[in-house]
Each structure stands twice: as structure tokens, then as C-alpha cells.
Amino acid sequence: MNPEWQRSTVRDIPLYYNPKVSGIRMDTSTNPLGANPAAKEAMKECLDLDLNQYPTPYSDGLRRALAGRYELDMDHFVVGNGSDEVLDIIFKSFLEPGETVILPYPSYSLHAYFVKINCGKVALIDLSEDFQLDQEAMNAKEGKIVLLCNPNNPTSNTFRRKDIESLIEKGDRVVVVDEAYGEYAGKSFIPDVDSYDNLIVTRTFSKAYALAGMRIGYAISNLDLAGVMQRVKVPYSLNRVSEIVAIKALRNQDFVREGVELVNAERKRLEKGLADLGFRVFPSEANFILFKPSIDHSILVKELSEKGMLIRDFGKNRRLENCVRTTIGTREMNDALLSKIGEVLRECQ
Ligand SMILES: Cc1ncc(COP(=O)(O)O)c(C=O)c1O
Numbered sequence: 001m002n003p004e005w006q007r008s009t010v011r012d013i014p015l016y017y018n019p020k021v022s023g024i025r026m027d028t029s030t031n032p033l034g035a036n037p038a039a040k041e042a043m044k045e046c047l048d049l050d051l052n053q054y055p056t057p058y059s060d061g062l063r064r065a066l067a068g069r070y071e072l073d074m075d076h077f078v079v080g081n082g083s084d085e086v087l088d089i090i091f092k093s094f095l096e097p098g099e100t101v102i103l104p105y106p107s108y109s110l111h112a113y114f115v116k117i118n119c120g121k122v123a124l125i126d127l128s129e130d131f132q133l134d135q136e137a138m139n140a141k142e143g144k145i146v147l148l149c150n151p152n153n154p155t156s157n158t159f160r161r162k163d164i165e166s167l168i169e170k171g172d173r174v175v176v177v178d179e180a181y182g183e184y185a186g187k188s189f190i191p192d193v194d195s196y197d198n199l200i201v202t203r204t205f206s207k208a209y210a211l212a213g214m215r216i217g218y219a220i221s222n223l224d225l226a227g228v229m230q231r232v233k234v235p236y237s238l239n240r241v242s243e244i245v246a247i248k249a250l251r252n253q254d255f256v257r258e259g260v261e262l263v264n265a266e267r268k269r270l271e272k273g274l275a276d277l278g279f280r281v282f283p284s285e286a287n288f289i290l291f292k293p294s295i296d297h298s299i300l301v302k303e304l305s306e307k308g309m310l311i312r313d314f315g316k317n318r319r320l321e322n323c324v325r326t327t328i329g330t331r332e333m334n335d336a337l338l339s340k341i342g343e344v345l346r347e348c349q
Pocket residue numbers: 028029081082083084085108149153178180203204205206212215216217
């Protein structure tokens with residue numbers, strides 16, 4: 001292929017994380033309770049669905065259900081194929097080619113990817129030593145959009161609310177708060193979307209709702225911003241089955257609560273277990289934990305995968321040197337993880 005054929009802004013994009021080994025997945029921060037039971041129930045109903053017909057272009061049924069849950073109008077919501085699609089919609093809607101997006105670092109790697117595929121420039125602003133926002137540096141930087149996730153992936157902490165507020169209140173650019181793990185922290189900017197003209201919050205059904213395989217996410221903002229995004233979004237991007245599953249899942253808040261409570265209880269146990277092994281454990285308000293093992297990160301991840309447990313390696317990344325991330329699992333998963341790590345440590349002696 002002639003290299004000139006490729007758009008210059010996408011030439012250095014690596015393939016996304018795609019492990020070829022199987023095992024217990026503690027590398028993707030999904031829900032340890034397993035698939036949301038609403039999925040099976042809804043899919044039974046879907047057997048009689050007329051799949052010859054398109055969904056509604058903007059997933060009106062799901063937007064109506066979300067509006068009921070958050071006590072907002074349905075037009076505050078833009079629904080997409082995972083919150084990843086919603087992030088893409090945001091850049092397609094508000095970013096001109098060559099404009100800059102300000103991202104804290106380290107954070108979710110796909111944020112920079114979406115900027116690049118939309119021909120934007122990335123300005124990374126390092127988090128402080130304790131992984132908090134440097135809001136002064138972020139406010140001093142010229143940029144069209146600020147994007148951060150709260151809780152932050154992979155560092156697992158939340159940012160101070162007043163720091164995020166100061167980014168929003170600067171007022172001259174769109175600020176996106178990606179709340180993929182918001183249910184675990186119990187903190188949100190959703191109630192604030194009508195108080196600001198520049199705030200967009202994104203959420204997903206992939207984590208606390210345990211529906212990552214269905215690919216459902218959404219943005220919430222004031223009506224002006226949502227109206228812009230709705231017109232840009234590819235019509236019909238959420239399929240009919242996913243929409244029906246999501247509506248049913250929203251009605252089953254007990255399942256979400258049970259998963260969040262399990263994670264909150266297990267977080268303490270897993271943190272203690274990892275600390276007892278002599279590892280540095282970073283504070284978490286998400287459903288995953290970042291830690292620094294006492295042995296080489298790549299050896300730990302590889303040996304664990306050979307023992308059938310997958311965790312995610314960040315150890316080669318600047319600021320995350322030798323760090324790895326594990327999902328907080330069920331009691332059994334966490335005990336198995338700690339015991340396998342113990343085996344690896346013994347084998348390394
Ligand atoms: C911070 C963050 N945002 C968004 C996503 C993507 O979520 P979705 O599955 O809804 O595309 C993830 C997935 O891991 C994530 O960690």
C-alpha cells in the first residue's frame with residue numbers, strides 16, 4: 001500500500017488491547033456478577049421482534065426510559081453503540097480538524113484515540129503525584145474540549161469535585177466528564193447538566209449494568225449540546241435488541257445496587273490482600289484497583305495468564321511504571337487472584 005493513502009493523522013495508531021489467551025477476565029473492569037439477567041429475559045421477548053424493521057433513529061424508547069430514571073427530558077440524552085461511540089460523536093460534533101483536546105495523563109487510552117481519528121491534536125496534562133487534576137495547568141492550556149473520566153481509568157481514584165468545577169466554569173470550551181464508573185463512586189455531574197452551557201456527561205451500560213457485550217452508552221447534556229450531537233450521531237447506531245435489553249436493565253436497579261455493594265465490600269478485602277503481599281496499592285473508588293507489585297509487572301501478568309487469570313499491564317507506561325490493574329471480582333475471584341499471585345511470588349524466589 002502506498003503510505004500516502006493513509007490519512008496522516010492516523011498513521012501512528014496501534015491496535016487496541018486484544019489478548020489472545022483465555023482465562024478469568026479481571027482485565028476489563030466488567031461486572032463480576034456476570035451478565036445482567038435482564039439480557040436473557042429481554043432476548044426471549046426479542047425472538048418475536050420484527051428485525052426486518054429498523055430501530056428508531058435516535059433510540060427514543062431508551063431515551064424515554066433514561067429520562068424517567070434521571071428526571072430529565074428525553075432530549076437531554078444521546079444514545080450510542082457504547083459510550084465509546086458517544087465520545088466519537090462528541091468530537092465529530094464540536095472539534096474542527098487541527099484543534100486541541102486537553103486530556104489529563106494518565107487516563108483512558110481511547111480518549112486520545114478518538115481525538116486522533118477525528119483529526120484533532122492531543123494536549124496531555126500530567127496528573128499530580130497523587131493522581132489529582134492539575135486544573136491550573138489545564139485551564140492555562142488553549143483547547144477546544146476538555147475530556148476526563150471520573151473515576152479515572154486506570155488510576156482508579158476520583159478527582160476533587162471543585163477541580164472539575166473549575167474546568168467547567170472557565171466556560172469557553174466544552175468539558176466532558178466520562179462517568180463510565182460513576183455508579184461505583186456514587187458521584188455524578190448528571191444533576192448539573194442544565195446549570196452549565198458547556199458540560200457533557202457520558203455513561204455506559206458496560207460496567208455496573210453488566211452489559212458490555214450489548215454495546216450501549218449515552219451522553220447527557222443541556223438541550224442545545226444534545227441537539228447538536230443528535231444530528232451528528234449515525235442514525236440507528238444502537239440496534240433494537242440492545243435497546244430493549246437496556247430498557248429492561250434500567251428497571252432492575254436492585255441488580256446494579258447488588259453489584260456496587262459487592263465491589264465496595266470486596267475492594268477493602270482485595271486492597272488489604274494486595275498490601276499484605278507487599279505491593280503498593282493506589283486508592284480506588286472504581287470497580288478496579290491499580291497496584292505496583294514487588295516483582296516485574298510483565299512477569300506477574302504473564303505468569304497469572306498462564307495460571308488462567310487475566311489482569312491488565314500498564315507497567316511500561318510513563319507515570320505507571322511497573323503498575324498493573326485488576327478488576328475487583330467476587331470473593332471467590334479475588335481469593336483465587338491473591339492465591340495465584342502468592343504462587344507466582346514463590347516461584348520467582
Ligand atoms: C473511562 C472509560 N470510558 C469509556 C469506556 C467504554 O465504555 P463502553 O463499553 O460504553 O464503550 C471505558 C471502558 O473500559 C472506560 O474505561
